[in-house]
Amino acid sequence: MLHYWQREIENLKKLILSLGAIVEEQIQRSMLALERRDSELADEVISKDREVDSLEILIEEECLKIxxxxxxxxxxxxxxxxxxxxxxxxxxxxxxASNIAKRARYLSRKERIEIIEEFGIVADKVQAMVKKSLDALVNTDVNLAREVLAADDEVDRLTKQMLKRTISFIEKDPERTKDYFSIRSISKNLERIADSATNIAEDVVYLCSGEIIRHQSEDFNPEDATEGR
Amino acid sequence: MVDIQADSKVKVHVENMNFYYGPVQALFDINLDIPEKKVTALIGPSGCGKSTFLRTLNRMNDIIDGTRIEGKVMIDDKDIYDPMTDVVELRKKVGMIFQKSNPFPKSIFDNIAYGPRIHGVKDKNKLMDIVESCLIKSALWDEVKDRLEKNAMGLSGGQQQRLCIARALAINPDVVLMDEPASALDPKSTLKIEDLINELKKDYTIIIVTHNMQQAGRVSDHTAFFYEGRLIEFGATEQIFTKPNQKQTEDYITGRFG
Incomplete structure (x- = not known):
């Protein structure tokens, strides 16, 4: 039998996982809205962000209570x-995710832009990181958490590549500079989502081992560190 | 903040209560509504009146000479200080657990059967049912079911306290008053009592005096903070422990006085 406060902790776990599930879906749907040029879907994502906000407040209150x-x-x-x-x-x-949806809504009203298709790989990677970071939490799995940390470097690399591609598109088609800024913004938002997933993975490592591994990723995996340079 | 009125029915209503030990006033103008089937903790430094207040709820102070009470104490809308009130019936309805476990020097069975017997239950099987269900409720059954005829004084301190809880439940009360029920117990026995309190609130209104602030936080739904005979603040425990409204409450729970 669980002691009464352990039930509170179980409940907290359920709440954070449900927040995770909503956010995962928000990211996925924002990218879908972009790909399908679906402004209605983008609007849904934007308005659902309020649900995320109120759940965040509830979880914070629960933590303080515990x-x-x-x-x-x-x-x-x-x-x-x-x-x-x-x-x-x-x-x-x-x-x-809501920012991405706003950009998707804007771009859906413009002529189709080729470069959007190139988001595929990075979007998949970011979503996989988010999913893995949450799975790592559910299963308190340090190894899975460490995979997320490793994947972040790849996302950074792809984001830089995307920036170069965007600049070359602007040079070819300066009339649409404003639209390409939206592309750059989406790319940056994806990268930040990956950073947040990395933070979650770091928190999972802390949770499992008590070890705080922030700001020391280069010591922790020297191979990755040299590769990035 | 939890709205106590909306949250649950009021079981105990205290209105403009003053209490005196001879010439000394111990409680000043207490107004408080205690919700039904919840745990309400009474906290405050020694001498603040919390135990005196607890004892006004089943008229335990009546047995002290020279005491006097003013105001109203209503349980289920009946004034318990009405001259027509049957004090024996009142104490049947409002059970009490004390700081030090005080089993009778009798068998485990007889301790629990004592109350029902003096209230007229004679049937052996019926008594056995009461003993069993009360021991199950007080989470002691598994530990003592094979030695019900053994003397209760042979139980450990924590077991004795759970036996006293079983004994209090045997006369089927609505309200259970607890005066520091775990202060003489080790952490493990304390945890058992706290788990038990959490189970019991499904069926009973529990009012607990505790010196242990952490315990109040852990077990109670509502907390009343007393200081120098006055009720300083009453609210949801979560609110009292995260953002108390009164500075005195804040000072007490953060350990600055008391």
């Missing part, structure tokens, strides 16, 4: 602290 009333220690303390931080990251990812 800290104030039950003074969790050890693994339970790390869990509540990790949730408090992930909560911020997930809410931020929700905002970024």
């Amino acid at each position: 800290l104030a009333l039950y003074q969790p220690v050890a693994k339970e303390l790390r869990f509540v602290v990790a949730v408090l931080k992930m909560n911020n990251d997930l809410e931020r990812m929700g905002d970024l």
Whole structure:
């Protein structure tokens, strides 16, 4: 039988996972809206962000309640602290998905732009990172979390590549510079989503091992570090 | 903040209550509505009146000479200080658990059967049913079911306290008052009592005095903070422990006095 406060912690886990599920869907639907030039879908994503915001507040209140009333220690303390931080990251990812939806809505009213198709790979990678970071949380799986950390470098590389491509498109077609700025913005938003997924993965590592691995990724995987340069 | 009125029915209503030990006033103008089937914690420094207040709810102070009460204490809309009130019936309805476990020097079975017997239950099987269900409710059954005829004094402190809870439940109360029920117990027994309180609130209104602020936070739904005989603040425990409205409450729960 679970003690009464363990039930509160289980409940908190359910809440953060449901926030994760909504945010994952928001990201996926914002990219779908872009690809299909579907402004209605984009509007849905934008308005659903309010749901993300209110769930974020609820989760924060639950965390504060658990800290104030039950003074969790050890693994339970790390869990509540990790949730408090992930909560911020997930809410931020929700905002970024909503930004992408706004750009998608704008672009849906413009003539089709070729470069959109090139988002495929990076969007897939970012969504996989988000999914993995949440799975790592559900299963408290350090190895999965570390895979997310490794994938972030690849997303950074692809984002840089995308920037170069965007610049070359602008040079060829300067009339549509404004539209290409939207492309750049989407690309940047995707990269930031990946950064937030990385934060979540770092929090999972903290949760499992008690080790804070932020700001030390180069020590932690020297191979990746040299490859990036 | 939780709206107590909307959250659940009021079980105990206290209005303009003053209480005196001889010439000394111990409680000043207390107004409080205690919700049904919830755990309400009474906290505050020693001498703040929280235990005196608890004892006014089943007229335990009547047995102290020279005490006097003004105002109203209503349980289920009946004034318990009405001259027509049957105090024995009242204490049947409002059970009490004390700081130190106080089992009778009798068998485990007889401890629990004691109350029902003096209230007229004679049938052996019926008594056995009561004993079993109360021991199950107080989470003691598995530990004692094979030695119900053994003397209760042989139980550990934590077991004795759970036995006292079973004994209080045997007369089928609505309200259970607890005066520091876990302060003499080790952490593990304390945890059992706290889990038990959390189970019991499904069926009973529980009012608990505790010196242990963390315990109040852990077990209660609502918290009343007393200071120098006055009720300073009453609210949802979550609110009291995260954003109290009164500075005195804040100072007490953060450990600046008390």
